[in-house]
Amino acid sequence: MEEKLQELKTRLGEIRDLNKAAAVLSWDQQTYMPPGGAAARAEQLATLQKTAHNWFIADEIGELLEALNNDETGWDYDSDEASLVRVVARDYEKARKVPSELVAEFARVTTLAHEAWAKAREQSDFSQFQPHLEKIVELNVRLAEALGYEDRIYDPLLDQFEPEMKTAHVAAIFDDLKAELVPLVKAISERANSVDDSILRQTYEEQKQWDFGVEVIKDFGFDFTRGRQDKSVHPFTTSFSIGDVRLTTRVDPNYLPTALFGTLHECGHGLYEQGISPSLERTSLDDGASLGIHESQSRLWENLVGRSREFWSHYFPRLQAVFPGQLAGVDVETFYRAINRVEPSLIRVEADEVTYNLHIMLRFELENEMLEGKVKIADLPEAWNAGMEANLGIAPPNDALGVLQDVHWSGGMMGYFPTYSLGNLISVQFFDKAKTDIPSLPDQIAAGKFDELLSWLRENIHRHGRKYTPAELVKRVTGNELTATNYVAYIKTKFSDIYGF
Ligand code: ZN
Numbered sequence: 001m002e003e004k005l006q007e008l009k010t011r012l013g014e015i016r017d018l019n020k021a022a023a024v025l026s027w028d029q030q031t032y033m034p035p036g037g038a039a040a041r042a043e044q045l046a047t048l049q050k051t052a053h054n055w056f057i058a059d060e061i062g063e064l065l066e067a068l069n070n071d072e073t074g075w076d077y078d079s080d081e082a083s084l085v086r087v088v089a090r091d092y093e094k095a096r097k098v099p100s101e102l103v104a105e106f107a108r109v110t111t112l113a114h115e116a117w118a119k120a121r122e123q124s125d126f127s128q129f130q131p132h133l134e135k136i137v138e139l140n141v142r143l144a145e146a147l148g149y150e151d152r153i154y155d156p157l158l159d160q161f162e163p164e165m166k167t168a169h170v171a172a173i174f175d176d177l178k179a180e181l182v183p184l185v186k187a188i189s190e191r192a193n194s195v196d197d198s199i200l201r202q203t204y205e206e207q208k209q210w211d212f213g214v215e216v217i218k219d220f221g222f223d224f225t226r227g228r229q230d231k232s233v234h235p236f237t238t239s240f241s242i243g244d245v246r247l248t249t250r251v252d253p254n255y256l257p258t259a260l261f262g263t264l265h266e267c268g269h270g271l272y273e274q275g276i277s278p279s280l281e282r283t284s285l286d287d288g289a290s291l292g293i294h295e296s297q298s299r300l301w302e303n304l305v306g307r308s309r310e311f312w313s314h315y316f317p318r319l320q321a322v323f324p325g326q327l328a329g330v331d332v333e334t335f336y337r338a339i340n341r342v343e344p345s346l347i348r349v350e351a352d353e354v355t356y357n358l359h360i361m362l363r364f365e366l367e368n369e370m371l372e373g374k375v376k377i378a379d380l381p382e383a384w385n386a387g388m389e390a391n392l393g394i395a396p397p398n399d400a401l402g403v404l405q406d407v408h409w410s411g412g413m414m415g416y417f418p419t420y421s422l423g424n425l426i427s428v429q430f431f432d433k434a435k436t437d438i439p440s441l442p443d444q445i446a447a448g449k450f451d452e453l454l455s456w457l458r459e460n461i462h463r464h465g466r467k468y469t470p471a472e473l474v475k476r477v478t479g480n481e482l483t484a485t486n487y488v489a490y491i492k493t494k495f496s497d498i499y500g501f
Contacts, residue, residue: 001073005081008064011055012088013282018052020240027238027246031230046107053103057095065089080279083467088284090163097146102139109135110412117410124400126381133409134377137370140414144371153371157415161291162422164469167368169482170418173425174361177484178391181358184492185392188342188354191499197338200256202326209251212322213263216315220301221454222247222267226274234407235262237269237298242281245273257339261302268301269294271454275462285465291416293470295423296430297457303353304431304490305453310446312336340498344392346401354491357424358391363406363417371414426474428486430461433478 022045029041068085075082113132120128140157147156152167159165214229232248239245247266252258272288280286288294305311316332327335342352348359366383369375375383384403385395396402408416434456435441444452460477474482 001068004064004067008061008068008084008088009283011058011061011064012084012284015052015055016282016284016286018048018055022048022052023238024240027240027248030232030234030236031248042111050103053095053100056092061088061092062096065092078467080277080283080285080467084283084285087466091284094147094160097148098143099146102142102146106139106143106412109139110410113412114407114410117404117407121400121404124398124404126399126403129404129410130377130380133380136409136412137377137414139412141371152368154368154415157371158418159415161416161419162470163290164471165290165292165418165422170364170422173482173484174357174364174418174421177357177421177425177488178361180484180488180492181354182391184495185342185344185355185358187501188495188499189344189393191501192343194499195337195341196334197341199327199330199335200338201254202256203253204256204323204326206251206253206259208322209253209256209259210249212319213249213260215318216306217247217263217267217270219448220264220267220271220305220450222270223274227270229263229266235266237266237273239270239273239287242274242276242278242286245270261306261339264306265298265302268298271301271457272297272462275454275458276465277463280465280467285467287466289461289464289466289468289473290470291419292422292426293461293473295420296426297461299424299427300431300457304427305445305450307340307353308442308445309336310442312339313446314448337498340494342495342499344394346388346394346396347405353424354495355392357421360417360421362387362391364421367414367417422470422482425482425484425487426470428490429474429478429480429483430457432486432490433460 025041025045025048029037029045033041065085065088068081069089070077070082070085073081073085075085077083109132113129113136116132117129120126141153144153144156147159149155154167158167158170217229218224226243227245227247229247229249231250233250235247235249237245237247247263247270249259249263249266272294276286288297312332312335316327316335319335320327320330340352342354344355345351348356348363351359362384365387366375366380369383370377370380381399381403388402389395408414434453438444438452438456441453444450461473464473468476471482474480
């Protein structure tokens with residue numbers, strides 16, 4: 001038994017090496033690579049990914065998993081060994097179901113689609129992207145059929161990013177959330193002028209913004225001997241190993257929140273990666289449990305810590321000292337209200353805590369309708385604009401600010417968007433439990449102390465890596481199922497205070 005486990009681990013370790021080598025190339029592509037490297041880099045990445053996939057779907061891996069299944073071994077469910085076999089068996093079963101010609105066709109179609117999308121967005125003309133999106137929907141339908149499903153065609157696509165999560169469950173949670181958020185946004189819109197964020201829209205020196213962010217994430221506990229931060233156009237976090245976690249951020253000299261909250265957000269992802277148990281290194285378990293759980297960590301540090309009154313009672317004097325010309329005469333309450341200003345807007349990535357999830361729900365609904373053939377792709381811009389009007393009370397003036405704004409569909413990804421909102425909901429569930437377990441947490445945050453919070457996250461979430469499904473992890477940590485209740489209570493309390501109703 002021990003011998004077979006070792007053989008499985010050796011094979012998975014080599015596959016992991018290929019995946020991580022691809023991650024280094026991809027990080028480089030988005031940070032330092034000159035444009036001339038693009039074509040060769042695409043080939044290099046494709047070769048690594050194809051090789052990793054072929055090694056993984058080998059019959060030998062299936063035989064090892066068969067021999068090591070739990071009826072044979074009797075390993076404890078929570079052990080690293082049982083978790084490894086359980087999770088890898090699930091990955092293996094899925095990977096074997098997808099024909100390699102479908103994988104190749106995805107790569108071909110999305111390479112062209114991405115170019116067409118970028119051009120269509122630039123010219124704000126959906127019709128240029130339409131035939132590509134039609135193919136992408138068709139490929140996702142084929143992928144869903146290959147993976148198989150019982151209820152909704154969206155289920156297996158969602159499952160790629162949020163294991164074991166079902167479409168009907170997400171839809172029910174989103175319905176609850178929407179019923180609360182739409183009236184709340186309306187109430188806030190009527191009081192829009194009571195919060196002013198013009199102090200954030202001044203010129204702030206780039207290097208000073210960068211340095212302030214680094215100072216804060218060092219306080220959070222990000223370990224710069226096991227990671228670094230660089231600039232990229234679209235901020236992201238990636239990991240080459242538990243000892244080498246890469247954050248990226250961007251700086252807008254004319255808008256303070258971009259770098260500041262982007263840095264805190266990516267640090268939340270990075271702390272998760274740095275906190276995975278070393279015993280899981282170079283196995284298939286040395287990763288986050290799902291995109292939703294990953295996003296719960298970034299949102300927790302960005303919003304629940306970083307946009308709180310307690311946090312700024314400690315850090316605002318420091319920020320004022322860094323930017324005296326911009327902030328000397330501003331009081332902390334004015335700053336707190338400015339960074340929490342709510343405004344229905346057209347672009348998802350710029351949305352505030354209240355409106356953000358309404359952007360996601362629109363995408364979730366449209367993806368389902370496209371896959372189920374309930375909306376024609378040609379009619380998508382119209383459906384998009386109607387949804388924006390219904391959810392947020394505003395309509396995009398053109399396709400670039402509407403249906404063409406996100407990169408995900410051009411990359412072939414459907415089923416991804418809901419994980420952003422699930423992350424928001426889970427962040428509050430986790431944070432509520434942390435506050436129960438650590439009653440002095442708000443005081444600690446007000447003193448710029450985060451070590452107890454980070455230890456709590458490490459113990460309860462980070463160290464487990466991918467051992468548990470998102471539903472298992474939420475249940476283990478909070479004792480409850482995934483729900484919108486905590487998030488709604490948090491949003492209502494916070495924003496009725498800020499907006500005075
Ligand atoms: Zn994120």
